[in-house]
Amino acid sequence: MTPPTDHPAIPPSRVGILLINLGTPDAPDTASVRRYLAEFLSDSRVVEIPQLVWQPILRGAILTTRPKKSAHAYQQVWMPEGSPLAVHTRATAQALQQAMGPRVLVDWAMRYGNPAIATRLKAMKQAGCDRILIAPLYPQYSAATTATANDAAFAALATMRWQPAVRTLPPYHDDPAYIDALRASIARSIAALPFRPDALLASFHGMPERTLKLGDPYHCQAVKTVRLLGAALPLPVHMSFQSRFGRAKWLEPETEATLANLVKQGVRNIAVATPGFSADCLETLEEIALRAKEVFLAEGGENFAYLPCLNASAEAITLYQRLMGRELAGWMD
Numbered sequence: 662m663t664p665p666t667d668h669p670a671i672p673p674s675r676v677g678i679l680l681i682n683l684g685t686p687d688a689p690d691t692a693s694v695r696r697y698l699a700e701f702l703s704d705s706r707v708v709e710i711p712q713l714v715w716q717p718i719l720r721g722a723i724l725t726t727r728p729k730k731s732a733h734a735y736q737q738v739w740m741p742e743g744s745p746l747a748v749h750t751r752a753t754a755q756a757l758q759q760a761m762g763p764r765v766l767v768d769w770a771m772r773y774g775n776p777a778i779a780t781r782l783k784a785m786k787q788a789g790c791d792r793i794l795i796a797p798l799y800p801q802y803s804a805a806t807t808a809t810a811n812d813a814a815f816a817a818l819a820t821m822r823w824q825p826a827v828r829t830l831p832p833y834h835d836d837p838a839y840i841d842a843l844r845a846s847i848a849r850s851i852a853a854l855p856f857r858p859d860a861l862l863a864s865f866h867g868m869p870e871r872t873l874k875l876g877d878p879y880h881c882q883a884v885k886t887v888r889l890l891g892a893a894l895p896l897p898v899h900m901s902f903q904s905r906f907g908r909a910k911w912l913e914p915e916t917e918a919t920l921a922n923l924v925k926q927g928v929r930n931i932a933v934a935t936p937g938f939s940a941d942c943l944e945t946l947e948e949i950a951l952r953a954k955e956v957f958l959a960e961g962g963e964n965f966a967y968l969p970c971l972n973a974s975a976e977a978i979t980l981y982q983r984l985m986g987r988e989l990a991g992w993m994d
């Protein structure tokens with residue numbers, strides 16, 4: 662019997678990039694937010710308390726009260742096309758696809774909710790991607806973000822008979838291309854303001870302080886980002902941590918307390934950026950642009966501007982082309 666020369670089941674060979682972000686509810690209502698929070702907060706990479714102890718607390722106090730409150734917050738920032746995090750992540754994937762050209766397939770997924778990582782990885786394999794760069798869009802590495810996104814991708818690969826080859830995007834907190842993208846985007850946003858800020862506050866998502874002691878590099882990487890950004894910008898740059906959750910001690914200084922302190926030190930005009938978030942979301946648009954602004958003005962501040970994330974800006978696409986092109990180089994010869 663003659664062996665088949667070109668097996669018909671072998672699809673054409675392509676390289677893929679899967680952009681991954683955190684995840685968001687499908688709709689800004691209590692039931693959708695409850696579903697999303699139940700999945701997110703059951704991840705033991707996010708809440709590092711034994712599940713036997715944690716699940717009764719989550720299913721009891723938290724999931725009976727927080728979804729309604731959070732749904733109200735989501736309603737204030739929801740866009741006609743959907744949740745801001747999903748809208749900006751999808752736009753980033755589309756713009757990067759345009760920039761990368763037809764040799765690369767760019768797709769996007771969410772760690773929690775939709776579109777799921779497993780679904781998109783399978784679709785990419787079916788579209789012929791035999792090499793895939795898994796790209797969690799977190800500049801600073803954390804087990805609660807980067808690692809759990811990679812875990813979900815590897816769990817999906819574990820179900821495949823014929824896996825694609827994969828690489829994961831390393832953190833890029835100190836990459837000159839990232840610092841330059843932040844510098845350019847922040848300078849552009851500041852130039853468009855009707856006032857001159859006295860200072861910039863770089864607000865990062867917080868983490869339990871314990872994770873720093875356990876060896877998570879997130880805090881140190883965020884500090885380095887701020888040091889490099891401060892050297893690149895012509896105004897003083899301060900740093901803080903937002904989005905405190907639960908009773909444990911979280912990283913400090915806290916964002917709203919920092920804004921109050923800055924007013925006491927004479928800062929009246931402030932710009933706030935959130936360089937740890939690749940895309941605008943509940944935590945930037947509601948917590949900072951709405952709530953933190955109120956705090957700053959109530960404390961005696963005069964002008965407050967929230968500067969948008971990189972989102973799908975020209976600076977972001979140049980950045981991702983540089984970071985990801987580097988990872989793909991050996992695959993595209």
Ligand SMILES: C=CC1=C(C)c2cc3[nH]c(cc4nc(cc5[nH]c(cc1n2)c(C)c5CCC(=O)O)C(CCC(=O)O)=C4C)c(C)c3C=C
Binds near residue numbers: 727906
């Ligand atoms: C234990 C709790 C949490 C940890 C640890 C945590 C780390 C962490 N999160 C982000 C990025 C985002 N978080 C977002 C929302 C969000 N985060 C938590 C809790 C923890 N995060 C909650 C409960 C929520 C949901 C909103 C709420 O109910 O208040 C989001 C936005 C999602 C959206 O839909 O817009 C992002 C993005 C990072 C980067 C991080 C650690 C470094």
Ligand SMILES: [Fe+2]
Binds near residue numbers: 866904
């Ligand atoms: Fe979070």
Ligand SMILES: [Fe+2]
Binds near residue numbers: 904948
């Ligand atoms: Fe928040």
